[in-house]
Amino acid sequence: MAFTPLKEKYRNKIAEVTLGATADQGGTRTSTVTIGGEQALPFLHFEGELPNKPVVALEVWDIAPPEWNKCFDQYYGDVYNDPAAWAKKCVEEYGAEVICLRLKGADPDFGDKSPEDCVAALKAVLGAVGVPLIVLGCGKFEKDNAIFPAIAEAGEGENLLLGVAEQENYKTLTAAALGYKHAIIAQSPIDINIAKQLNILIGEMNFDTSRIVMDPTIAALGYGIEYGYSIMQRARFGALTGDKAMANPMIGNVGFEAWRAKEANASQDDFPNWGEQEARGIMWEATTAASLISAGLAIAVLRHPKTVELIKKNIADLMVPSSY
Amino acid sequence: MGLTGLQIFKLLPKTNCGECGVPTCMAFAMALANAKASLDQCPYVSDEAKEQLDAAAAPPIRKVTLGAGEFTRAMGDETELFRHDKRFFNETVVAVMVDDTEDVAAKAEAFDKKVYERVGLTFYTDALAIVNASGDAGKFKAAVEAAMGKTDRILVLCSEDADAMAAALDAAADRKPLICSATAANFDKMVELATSKGCPLAVKGADIAETVELAQKAAAAGAKDLVLDSGSRQPSQTVADLTQIRRNALKRTKGFGFPAMAVVTSEGDMDQVVEAVSYMSNYAALIALRADDDALLLPLLSWRQNLYTDPQKPIAVEPGLKEVGDVTPDSPVYTTTNFSLTYYIVEGEVEASKKPSYILAVDTDGISVLTGFAAGKFTGETIAAAIKETGLEDKVNHRNIVIPGGVAVISGKLEDASGWKALVGPREASGIPKFVRENF
Numbered sequence: 001m002a003f004t005p006l007k008e009k010y011r012n013k014i015a016e017v018t019l020g021a022t023a024d025q026g027g028t029r030t031s032t033v034t035i036g037g038e039q040a041l042p043f044l045h046f047e048g049e050l051p052n053k054p055v056v057a058l059e060v061w062d063i064a065p066p067e068w069n070k071c072f073d074q075y076y077g078d079v080y081n082d083p084a085a086w087a088k089k090c091v092e093e094y095g096a097e098v099i100c101l102r103l104k105g106a107d108p109d110f111g112d113k114s115p116e117d118c119v120a121a122l123k124a125v126l127g128a129v130g131v132p133l134i135v136l137g138c139g140k141f142e143k144d145n146a147i148f149p150a151i152a153e154a155g156e157g158e159n160l161l162l163g164v165a166e167q168e169n170y171k172t173l174t175a176a177a178l179g180y181k182h183a184i185i186a187q188s189p190i191d192i193n194i195a196k197q198l199n200i201l202i203g204e205m206n207f208d209t210s211r212i213v214m215d216p217t218i219a220a221l222g223y224g225i226e227y228g229y230s231i232m233q234r235a236r237f238g239a240l241t242g243d244k245a246m247a248n249p250m251i252g253n254v255g256f257e258a259w260r261a262k263e264a265n266a267s268q269d270d271f272p273n274w275g276e277q278e279a280r281g282i283m284w285e286a287t288t289a290a291s292l293i294s295a296g297l298a299i300a301v302l303r304h305p306k307t308v309e310l311i312k313k314n315i316a317d318l319m320v321p322s323s324y
Numbered sequence: 325m326g327l328t329g330l331q332i333f334k335l336l337p338k339t340n341c342g343e344c345g346v347p348t349c350m351a352f353a354m355a356l357a358n359a360k361a362s363l364d365q366c367p368y369v370s371d372e373a374k375e376q377l378d379a380a381a382a383p384p385i386r387k388v389t390l391g392a393g394e395f396t397r398a399m400g401d402e403t404e405l406f407r408h409d410k411r412f413f414n415e416t417v418v419a420v421m422v423d424d425t426e427d428v429a430a431k432a433e434a435f436d437k438k439v440y441e442r443v444g445l446t447f448y449t450d451a452l453a454i455v456n457a458s459g460d461a462g463k464f465k466a467a468v469e470a471a472m473g474k475t476d477r478i479l480v481l482c483s484e485d486a487d488a489m490a491a492a493l494d495a496a497a498d499r500k501p502l503i504c505s506a507t508a509a510n511f512d513k514m515v516e517l518a519t520s521k522g523c524p525l526a527v528k529g530a531d532i533a534e535t536v537e538l539a540q541k542a543a544a545a546g547a548k549d550l551v552l553d554s555g556s557r558q559p560s561q562t563v564a565d566l567t568q569i570r571r572n573a574l575k576r577t578k579g580f581g582f583p584a585m586a587v588v589t590s591e592g593d594m595d596q597v598v599e600a601v602s603y604m605s606n607y608a609a610l611i612a613l614r615a616d617d618d619a620l621l622l623p624l625l626s627w628r629q630n631l632y633t634d635p636q637k638p639i640a641v642e643p644g645l646k647e648v649g650d651v652t653p654d655s656p657v658y659t660t661t662n663f664s665l666t667y668y669i670v671e672g673e674v675e676a677s678k679k680p681s682y683i684l685a686v687d688t689d690g691i692s693v694l695t696g697f698a699a700g701k702f703t704g705e706t707i708a709a710a711i712k713e714t715g716l717e718d719k720v721n722h723r724n725i726v727i728p729g730g731v732a733v734i735s736g737k738l739e740d741a742s743g744w745k746a747l748v749g750p751r752e753a754s755g756i757p758k759f760v761r762e763n764f
Contacts, residue, residue: 275619322564
């Protein structure tokens with residue numbers, strides 16, 4: 001029997017975003033990463049071109065994280081106080097394709113580091129690794145608006161991915177990214193209309209919207225992941241069927257969310273039926289990542305080295321072309 | 325889905341006899357189209373018309389039930405491509421594989437203990453899949469019997485040798501196991517076993533086309549409860565096949581209207597679970613894997629629970645006063661809404677604070693704190709009413725209640741309405757342990 005697959009007809013494709021710049025391109029990265037460009041739903045190769053695979057980033061902080069689970073000590077304990085060494089380890093030993101530098105130390109409640117300190121951390125990490133960088137602020141609007149102009153300037157030419165722009169606070173970051181030609185993360189609070197609106201607002205500042213990476217906000221497995229999952233599926237299907245205002249690749253703070261879950265951290269002594277804590281934590285993170293990757297996630301920001309290995313294999317398996 | 329009144333009318337006797345209780349056949353057809361009447365009410369409808377109408381009314385994906393007795397699982401009967409369009413209905417059956425060359429009794433005993441509780445829900449691994457790795461019919465039957473002695477959950481019998489399958493079914497047919505699988509090579513015998521024993525049957529072709537061809541043949545031979553295995557053992561192709569099966573089934577392409585299964589092939593246990601997540605996210609109605617570590621299955625089953633929730637319905641817990649730990653009259657009291665996500669996050673953090681406490685879950689129809697506040701369902705008045713209704717005042721010897729930091733503004737009204745003192749807690753539940761260290 002001959003089988004003719006059912007294919008959706010799409011009219012649009014997802015923006016292709018390149019992160020990082022090599023010496024030829026005006027930066028100092030030894031490699032760049034390109035995401036997006038999809039012309040079909042995730043991993044449905046029979047349906048259309050999927051030119052770029054999703055990638056995994058590892059999170060590096062500019063301060064020793066006060067609340068990470070103890071199980072991370074064996075991997076990062078010796079480098080927690082040295083972002084450059086931490087980043088180097090993530091790339092060289094743990095296979096991170098991108099480094100996500102979180103400037104948590106700038107948070108007034110976590111040391112209130114100055115813009116100069118933040119720039120120093122950025123430069124140290126840029127000097128230590130050759131992969132592209134994501135730079136996240138501390139999450140407090142006022143402080144982030146103070147550090148991002150300096151970060152954007154210091155990273156000129158490096159084609160960073162800066163975040164996050166939110167509906168209530170996008171102008172400073174957008175202007176900084178625009179001025180020094182960086183890409184930008186637009187974060188919306190699990191709301192597809194705000195996601196769309198924010199992309200439009202950023203575009204109205206003359207920022208090239210094809211340089212936006214959307215963060216629809218995800219929750220961890222077991223804590224409302226299905227909301228973000230469905231928003232990502234809706235956004236992707238909407239984008240492919242013609243809504244250009246959502247035709248952007250997506251990023252998710254998987255490690256950050258997954259490792260907040262009780263299930264990732266609770267000891268087996270407290271929950272004897274739940275199995276060993278570290279393996280459970282890894283799988284909590286990996287399951288969060290794999291399910292969202294099925295919905296179209298392009299950058300999974302992770303924490304555990306083993307999760308990187310698992311997710312890279314998952315992506316490689318799913319990027320094998322299928323055919324009929 | 326379904327036929328219009330006019331299409332149904334063409335299949336009726338058009339005698340307007342009125343015996344169905346409706347004056348004309350046309351009116352009866354309209355009633356049928358709107359599901360306000362049943363075809364049984366017409367004594368004169370032809371068998372041919374009945375078959376056509378039944379076929380049109382049947383769900384696009386057949387509902388196939390595995391197991392017998394207390395522990396059964398339904399597969400299929402799905403109607404959507406995306407959960408956000410409506411919802412997914414029948415949760416993926418997770419089957420843990422064990423070879424008949426292993427100590428099956430021990431494995432089955434361990435399997436039967438796999439029950440996970442989180443956020444007030446209980447998750448089970450549904451099925452034990454016994455694989456005829458020995459190639460020996462006697463060993464296979466003995467393994468199946470050993471498993472039956474240890475677990476009442478569903479059995480999946482994995483052998484392509486019809487004689488081995490016949491031997492195992494001699495012992496296990498009453499349990500309605502899934503026969504896995506009929507292939508081109510063993511087709512007639514396997515279909516015969518499935519129909520004579522009344523067991524569901526998986527059909528596996530070399531590819532999706534052959535699988536569907538076999539399914540049509542099996543259905544024609546009387547085996548209606550089928551599960552499709554496209555034969556792919558490569559994740560990307562399996563995802564493509566699962567998607568094609570779902571799309572074609574919803575379009576009612578012949579031979580596709582059955583639940584589909586996937587077999588995990590990665591080596592590492594963790595890799596297997598990640599692979600299973602990809603299949604679960606892409607329509608698999610049954611997934612067979614070998615990983616059986618609790619730490620790995622809990623996340624997989626949690627994803628299943630999340631994926632199959634009804635997106636239109638906030639999940640609520642029973643409102644009222646909840647006890648966390650061994651409470652005393654001195655225990656602190658928290659309040660939050662009865663949106664399950666919110667409630668269980670708060671409960672988890674209160675538990676983590678290691679301080680036995682009461683949580684007053686106010687009935688907000690299952691919406692979150694800020695939404696409930698905006699909707700007037702989580703206010704000083706509603707909390708005060710809940711304090712009275714639950715008899716909280718007789719349970720504790722103090723009058724302090726911790727409210728979510730996000731609604732600090734309701735403190736005054738709450739204090740006026742209840743006479744209790746409102747303690748403004750953290751904005752995020754994750755701040756509760758710290759709050760407890762500093763305040764209690």
